[in-house]
Amino acid sequence: MTSKKMAFEPTLEFAREQDRLDPLAHIRDRFHIPPHGEGKACYFCGNSLGLQTTSTADYVRRELDIWAEKGVEGHFERSADAPEREPWFSYHKMFSESLARLCGAQPDEVVSMNQLTVNLHLLMVSFFRPDGKRRKILTEGGAFPSDQYALETQLRHHGLDPAETLIELWPRDGEHTLCTEDIIAQIDAAGEELALVMMAGVQYYTGQFFDLQAITAAAHRNGALAGFDLAHAMGNVELRLHDWDVDFATWCSYKYLNSGPGGVSGIFVHEKHGNDPSTPRFAGWWGNRESERFEMKKGFRPAPGAQGWQMSNAPVLSMAAHRAALDIFDEVGMAAISRKRTQLTAWMEYLIDCIRAAEPAHMPEIITPRAPAERGAQLSIIVPTGGRAVFDKLTAGGCVLDWREPDVIRGAPAPLYNSFEDVWHFGRILADACGVSL
Numbered sequence: 001m002t003s004k005k006m007a008f009e010p011t012l013e014f015a016r017e018q019d020r021l022d023p024l025a026h027i028r029d030r031f032h033i034p035p036h037g038e039g040k041a042c043y044f045c046g047n048s049l050g051l052q053t054t055s056t057a058d059y060v061r062r063e064l065d066i067w068a069e070k071g072v073e074g075h076f077e078r079s080a081d082a083p084e085r086e087p088w089f090s091y092h093k094m095f096s097e098s099l100a101r102l103c104g105a106q107p108d109e110v111v112s113m114n115q116l117t118v119n120l121h122l123l124m125v126s127f128f129r130p131d132g133k134r135r136k137i138l139t140e141g142g143a144f145p146s147d148q149y150a151l152e153t154q155l156r157h158h159g160l161d162p163a164e165t166l167i168e169l170w171p172r173d174g175e176h177t178l179c180t181e182d183i184i185a186q187i188d189a190a191g192e193e194l195a196l197v198m199m200a201g202v203q204y205y206t207g208q209f210f211d212l213q214a215i216t217a218a219a220h221r222n223g224a225l226a227g228f229d230l231a232h233a234m235g236n237v238e239l240r241l242h243d244w245d246v247d248f249a250t251w252c253s254y255k256y257l258n259s260g261p262g263g264v265s266g267i268f269v270h271e272k273h274g275n276d277p278s279t280p281r282f283a284g285w286w287g288n289r290e291s292e293r294f295e296m297k298k299g300f301r302p303a304p305g306a307q308g309w310q311m312s313n314a315p316v317l318s319m320a321a322h323r324a325a326l327d328i329f330d331e332v333g334m335a336a337i338s339r340k341r342t343q344l345t346a347w348m349e350y351l352i353d354c355i356r357a358a359e360p361a362h363m364p365e366i367i368t369p370r371a372p373a374e375r376g377a378q379l380s381i382i383v384p385t386g387g388r389a390v391f392d393k394l395t396a397g398g399c400v401l402d403w404r405e406p407d408v409i410r411g412a413p414a415p416l417y418n419s420f421e422d423v424w425h426f427g428r429i430l431a432d433a434c435g436v437s438l
């Protein structure tokens with residue numbers, strides 16, 4: 001996205017002025033910000049677990065009340081006080097429009113279901129189908145461990161040796177992130193041996209936002225399919241999965257989507273696959289055509305679109321929390337979120353750069369791409385000397401970040417609930433920990 005480049009000043013007054021001008025500043029009040037001392041923490045862990053909205057408990061309570069009052073009838077009866085809400089039988093339908101907006105899909109191409117790693121496996125059942133020479137998977141080196149395990153065990157499941165069939169891409173010497181041209185060159189080099197490109201959308205460690213459109217086009221040109229793990233991308237960056245012709249994707253809802261620990265995942269299946277009932281899949285009763293679901297007949301007949309990948313009935317309590325969070329995304333929209341994210345992340349980057357300029361010995365190095373189009377909210381920082389001690393000082397000062405072995409501090413200023421002042425506090429404490437003042 002394009003955004004006017006802002007001239008920053010390293011002062012608290014500047015941060016407060018930006019908060020005063022911020023059209024999304026009031027949205028922060030819709031979240032429970034964890035306390036720190038007398039005040040609030042500066043919470044930069046939305047890339048790990050997003051915060052609870054102030055309406056989440058009401059949404060969950062409502063389903064608990066329906067369960068208490070109606071028992072099994074809650075599956076089919078609409079509640080008199082909220083007739084617009086779907087009963088549990090069709091609860092998942094309340095998510096399609098919102099999720100489609102978030103990932104740039106048609107509503108039929110998405111569905112909310114299961115957990116992320118489970119969905120990765122289920123989607124690979126459909127879309128990783130090694131055949132003859134075409135049996136390799138290409139991914140980024142250092143992918144999130146769950147994805148590594150999923151890819152490795154999928155290959156083994158097909159009787160393949162990951163050492164020969166898993167292509168992992170690593171940055172050039174001395175660099176931390178991948179160049180798109182190198183990714184494309186490796187896809188072309190794998191050529192007709194390549195069955196699937198399966199990568200992150202936004203990389204969990206470096207925060208790099210890959211060029212999904214270019215990667216997908218390269219995979220297709222070589223006769224392979226392309227799927228993405230959008231755990232760090234959904235609700236963070238703007239996506240156009242349908243137009244980019246992505247074959248499939250999955251995500252979790254507990255990071256930028258603020259839907260609670262272990263929150264329900266979701267999938268995208270491009271309509272060209274989703275509307276083809278012969279696309280292979282593992283089936284369960286919830287993916288069967290809805291009109292026949294309770295006829296208890298033999299023979300699976302998939303529902304059209306992504307809904308045909310559902311297996312089990314909806315985990316309603318976790319989905320109620322998801323609905324509460326998605327209402328905020330519907331209200332604010334990704335365009336406004338992206339505008340603020342770009343500014344807030346650039347502000348954090350600017351403060352780190354001020355510290356780099358003042359303190360060459362402990363120079364905190366940003367390994368996340370500098371170009372706004374190649375990253376989301378997260379900045380990953382290496383502090384070459386005493387990184388862990390710096391991280392501990394930030395924590396003691398009320399900044400919630402995370403530490404990733406061996407030497408990376410990850411922080412994500414989340415546009416829905418972080419303020420420019422939060423980022424200022426982070427910068428001030430980081431400067432202090434590095435022995436300089438801002």
Ligand SMILES: Cc1ncc(COP(=O)(O)O)c(C=O)c1O
Pocket residue numbers: 115116117118144146147200204229231232252
């Ligand atoms: C990139 C990525 N993939 C997969 C997972 C695993 O998710 P789950 O435990 O929901 O399957 C995570 C969890 O943080 C993740 O960050």
